[in-house]
Amino acid sequence: MKPISRRLLDSPLAGLVLVNLALVVLLASCSCTHVDNLSGETVNNFLNADNLFQMSVRPSFFAIMAVGTTMVIISGGIDLSVGSIYALAGVGTAMFLRWMTAGEAGAAAHPAWFVFMMGLGVCLAIGAACGLLNGLLKVGLGVHPFIISMGTMLIFRTAAFVPSKAESIPLPDALVGGIKATLGLRAGLNPVPALIMLATVAAGAVFLSRTVPGRHIYAVGGNLEASRFSGIRSGRVLVGVYVFSGLSAALAAFVGCSFYGAASGGEASGYELFAIASAVVGGACLSGWRGGAVGAMFGAILIELIRKSITTLRFDQNYEWGIVGAAIVLAVVLDQASAKWTARRLAQGAEAPADKSKEQRSGA
């Protein structure tokens, strides 16, 4: 049996994790230091608790979205509407809570946990409804999901923009306080978004790898016809993955809008590309069948680290998108090369014992 270190290094995610770690080392070693105002200690600009916690916030939104996006990609589809679902779910929740807490008593009329749970419920319901619409349109009309989700992307964006009248709608303190809770840590350290990300990724990973419906998604993405002949109700599976995608976008919206305290119709423009990029960098294959939730999370973290390195290493921020784009292409090319090399190595490994047994037989 292989040693644990060898097994870890042979894992498909090993390279991605190592690159993330290498970037962390690079940023920590290249950063200047400053005197922390609160503690009075000299701290590394990158390797300080405030920065690391703050850095965990932004990839949380993308990673949560990317879990749903990865499921769609594994099934052989694509969902371009997740950014718009984020905006619609955020605005819808903010408007609902504003209506609910209106009046003289205001938010004080309801306990904070109730407001929080109502907000979460409404947000997820909007996301699930949007995802269901995407799934039903894709399966019912048989149109390519790129076209369907591009259309719904514009529809959902309009639905978020028009009723909000372009206003940035504040969210109640119950939500902001809940998502920005320090959980016993000192002020300024907000672990909740990262914890929600980890929980979502863990749930996504278990669902995909340890449950029958999760394995059905791989089967449908690998070969739609074959999965049908084997008795899988592929229509249901496909509708389901778009519902998951909508739910994950809505959960990201709930965390993101609550963290920043407001929601607007222009929210999350272009985030769909980050979610797709996170999934792809994390090992998902756009033709389906391959990918995973954990990889998507590391993909999101890698993209965020690259963006972070642009400011930390004092590159001109105007090059940000170009650098991120080049890194995505490079990561995918390297991943494909790595996959080919691994396949060749496995094939050689399979041939070697066969040759050996042939020799043994001839020797006997």
Place this chain on the structure above:
Amino acid sequence: MKPSVWTVLVALVSGCVLLAGCGSGGAPTAKTDGGPGKTGESGGGKTLKIAMIAKSSTNPVFSSARSGAEAAAKDLGAKNGITIQIDWRTPPQEDGQVQAQNIAQAVNEGANAILISCSDAGKVTGAIDDAAARGVPVMTFDSDAAQSKRFAYYGVDDIETGKAVMAELAKLMNGKGKIGVLAGNQNAPNLQNRVKGVKEEAAKYPDIKIVDVFYFFPETPQDAAAKVLTVNKDFPEIDGWAFVGGWPLFTKALLTDFKPDKMKVVSVDALPECLPYIEKGVVPVLLAQPTYKWGYESVKIIVDKVQLKKDVPAMNKMDLVRVSKENLGSWARQLKEWGFTNVDPDYLKLP
């Protein structure tokens, strides 16, 4: 055993780490650039690091604000014997969430002060308050977050700006006609206030009717020009435009499509790209925001507050400059002096 592709990549990145470490004098962590809210020591002198976060780096008005901030950093640094560093952290596209993140990142990386033009006041208010709580003073320019704990704002009074645009337009149209109002991002509080000002002023002219307010996003010159041209086709009755930002005039698209005798236009902003519109009479009046001063004056206020410990007013009003054919030459020379390199030399020769 052959190394995997990923191992090669990790080796390359690790090599970069070592090179970066060596390249920065072998002791990168020895560099100190000051703590939040107080100036730090760098190379034996004090350093004041100001993180500047404009709305978007693709909008030329913010490039001139950056030039102004850098010039002020040089001038005031020499005057006060300190190094003032402008740390440009403007996102490529408008995004309030990214701005909020950049504020937090600037604080975590030791900025002594933050200067921001808010894309979405609702989104950045929490981050501004967090920065203030950690002892990093925040100032706003151009677009304010009035409900936040920022210590000062520098910019035009947006409602007054809207009123001034409408008053000039009403004069050109002899107090009658149908007009369109061009605004950019609906979430930007400064633009909302300018539109409000236009509407309030228009109410004084019973024969002037506002057909509609036309928004567009992203705020790029091309998108703005396309919006105006489309609206003109759809609403042929429009014979006047109030631009609360100069976006379409950063292109040449309207130079040929607008006939001065049929369409009257007044706009905010007078960057070098806009001057041909004045010369050809297509836009007879521009109300310029001296955008260079956004940077210059704001840095001055920050230095007064953070370095010299002076009391500074919370509201610092920037006056508009009325640019027309009469002062085209002097305005062009002013722009050149502020570091704009694309001013047409012909305008510089004008009296």
